[in-house]
Amino acid sequence: MSESKNHIVIAIDGPSGTGKSTTAKMLSKNLGITYLDTGAMYRAITFVAMSAGVTPSDKEALLSLLQKTVIDFDSNNQVLINGFSQESAIRSPEVSEQVSYYSAVPEIRSALTAKQREIGNKHSCILDGRDIGTVVFPNATFKFFLVTDLKVRAARRYAELIGQGKQVTLQEVEENLRLRDSIDSSREVAPLLKAPDAIEIDTTQLSIQEQVEKIQAIVSVVA
Numbered sequence: 001m002s003e004s005k006n007h008i009v010i011a012i013d014g015p016s017g018t019g020k021s022t023t024a025k026m027l028s029k030n031l032g033i034t035y036l037d038t039g040a041m042y043r044a045i046t047f048v049a050m051s052a053g054v055t056p057s058d059k060e061a062l063l064s065l066l067q068k069t070v071i072d073f074d075s076n077n078q079v080l081i082n083g084f085s086q087e088s089a090i091r092s093p094e095v096s097e098q099v100s101y102y103s104a105v106p107e108i109r110s111a112l113t114a115k116q117r118e119i120g121n122k123h124s125c126i127l128d129g130r131d132i133g134t135v136v137f138p139n140a141t142f143k144f145f146l147v148t149d150l151k152v153r154a155a156r157r158y159a160e161l162i163g164q165g166k167q168v169t170l171q172e173v174e175e176n177l178r179l180r181d182s183i184d185s186s187r188e189v190a191p192l193l194k195a196p197d198a199i200e201i202d203t204t205q206l207s208i209q210e211q212v213e214k215i216q217a218i219v220s221v222v223a
């Protein structure tokens with residue numbers, strides 16, 4: 001892992017439902033650095049493509065959509081698509097079902113990777129995703145890889161979706177996580193993978209507070 005006293009990049013990778021975004025959000029506040037939810041960017045382009053009826057195999061139409069779509073975040077880290085808040089839309093079960101297919105498309109990955117590097121090179125940043133420590137920022141100051149038992153991840157995600165008023169069953173949530181893990185890990189470009197120098201943290205038995213404390217204790221040496 002590389003270092004810089006002034007500019008730091010923290011990579012948090014791992015499968016869905018391991019608490020990456022909640023942890024990264026809390027750490028970004030505690031450390032006073034930018035948070036970038038890269039999964040939200042893949043969800044955003046998936047939502048745009050689905051709304052336009054463009055399938056993952058239609059590369060030409062996808063490229064044109066990528067050129068026309070501005071993905072941004074407001075000050076509360078809510079995703080903006082062409083200036084409009086679409087936070088709820090990108091978290092829908094329909095988008096969750098399709099996002100792994102769109103995020104396996106190399107053209108989508110290279111466009112979003114470039115944008116993530118641009119942001120991370122400008123500001124000290126904590127990014128969560130699947131390929132941050134391996135592809136987006138292989139020289140990140142710190143790399144973490146979170147893992148959690150599938151049943152625990154499903155129960156956490158289910159509670160979150162029900163809390164948002166979404167109509168889902170625990171079984172559907174578990175199936176979606178299992179399928180996404182499998183597609184995300186087996187795709188050819190930038191698969192979900194632990195970087196050899198990443199610190200693995202099993203969050204199965206940890207509360208969000210505990211996992212934040214664990215990571216913060218490590219990064220505080222530099223940040």
Ligand code: DC
Nearest residue numbers: 016038039042099103129130131180
């Ligand atoms: O973190 P999330 O569940 O919101 O991510 C949604 C999907 O986006 C995930 O199933 C895989 C994809 N993704 C990716 O391929 N690379 C990233 N850096 C982040 C997310």
